[in-house]
Amino acid sequence: MSPIANAFSIDVEDWFQVSAFAPYIDRAHWHSLPCRVERNVDLLLGMLAEQEASATFFTLGWIAERYPMLVRRIVDAGHELASHGYEHHRASDQTPAEFRADLVKARDILEQTGGCPVIGYRAPSFSIGAGNLWAHDVLLETGHRYSSSVYPVVHDHYGMPDAPRFPWRTGDGLLEIPVTTVRWGGRNWPIGGGGYFRLLPYNVSAWGLRRVNAVDQRPAIVYFHPWEFDPEQPRVDSANAKTRFRHYLNLHRTEPRIRRLLREFRWQRVDQAFSDELEKACAS
Template identity: 45%
Template structure:
């Protein structure tokens, strides 16, 4: 009798929102686009560190690249693609879609998508709104995304949060009536509420064993892939400190930066990772 084979790991989707530390929504009131050229840019080196980590652990990822980053570092875009990862759009200027008119939104996303496609010579299928900023007030964003040729979006987080969240929206991949697929950030159910387990600040704040247990709960209870998101600046404990930011914003941005890379390495070891396109759109 042959020995029992170990259970094969499920394949989940790794995603990276490629933006610099000064692009984040929490610092919107402190920096405008005209300030960006005078700030220290760290996203190129941080993202290349992630590419090396992913290579080391055999992981593939979808990189939702901010257009402003792509235009400044076009070689980074081609390097991500060359290493076998999926390039997707994060819009251009990291302005929340809820603060834009439909026309401004369209111009922002078009600028990003067209630059990425011109740089790579192929179509871009995925989009993620800054700060998961599609909700009941701007569902027209999906019409625009379809018009621009996107196949899927990952722009909603079905939790209660002071900055974003659509707790009553679907928790799993679904077809929108506009003709596009929406892939929400993963959640688990606890006390009749959705709890975020998709990455970002939650992952930095909690000890790794707790995050691991919550991901395992999702795997055991839900017949769906898991996806994870984070940012290149989250592995950069040496980034400049924004002294004038609100206290809560500084806590959320800087908590456990020095521990994040080690947690990511452990996450890469514990799970099998591929792109959003491969995990959610390809049978």
């Protein structure tokens, strides 16, 4: 096991809130759909407790409003509470004013519910990129100290492949912490969780994380969603084949893979794993 502690993060949203399902599921109907987030997050909390690992939960304000005791369980277990926005609107689809309002609403709900400061944010679908870097300024102005929203990869829905692979400071001092990639063949390859973790064999992800720890001498940051290890979730049959493939692939394999990941690496909250970088950003 590497002596470097990596950052484990969860984007707390339910199956019907995934951006790829937005064309098929009306937001106005969210309240009437069967929620599974509480069951899935509690399972995650149990897995983390078994390995005495801590994590950061980037949580939707919409979820916190409806499941305040779930938020309290996250905080009481020693994990970091961070923001995923209020209603899973992509930052790239919002104006600066809309983005600001979403940030403020979500942060207020999370802080009141969790009883703790919220300094971190992750944009839904990693939707901060070259076209809306102004979002970093708004994040800093609304009291956030770090973001994990720019993914330095090539992807059809997000990505800024020329962005730094490791934490970097924006012009005004916000710390951006990108999800981990491996540099290979002149290109960044995603090995930080999510759909790639389900698509590729486990050993590919483990090799990439060990390479970052050993060769780059850096902590890695990975991310998952509660719905990713819930094979019994409702199916959205109206979604196109590509969307269904990406969403439902290997759901039955994710829980045992995450358990193995938790055993084989050291894990901390994002604010702990990157505490030195945060202190420098806040001091400037």
